[in-house]
Amino acid sequence: MQDVTNEAEIRRTVRTLVLDAAPIKNGPPPEPSTRLGGDLGYDSLGKEELVALLEQEFPGLSVPDEAFEAETVAEVESLVLDGLR
Incomplete structure (x- = not known):
């Protein structure tokens, strides 16, 4: 399992990528x-x-097909963290 620091860094990176690629940036x-x-x-x-x-x-990282059903940023973070384990 990932250590807490690494997990927090991964979550930050995922959030940044989600925002960078978003059609609407807030x-x-x-x-x-x-x-x-x-x-x-x-x-x-x-x-x-x-x-x-x-x-x-x-x-x-191999993101499963469930990624296309993700509704929230938290779900994307979980998919990435699970995919890296």
């Missing part, structure tokens, strides 16, 4: 409860692009 990195579609404007193509960015940022 300032600082989003909170875990931020909704991908409603708050940040993600559609299915945007989620595909996000997955590609995440896999590029975290070598060895």
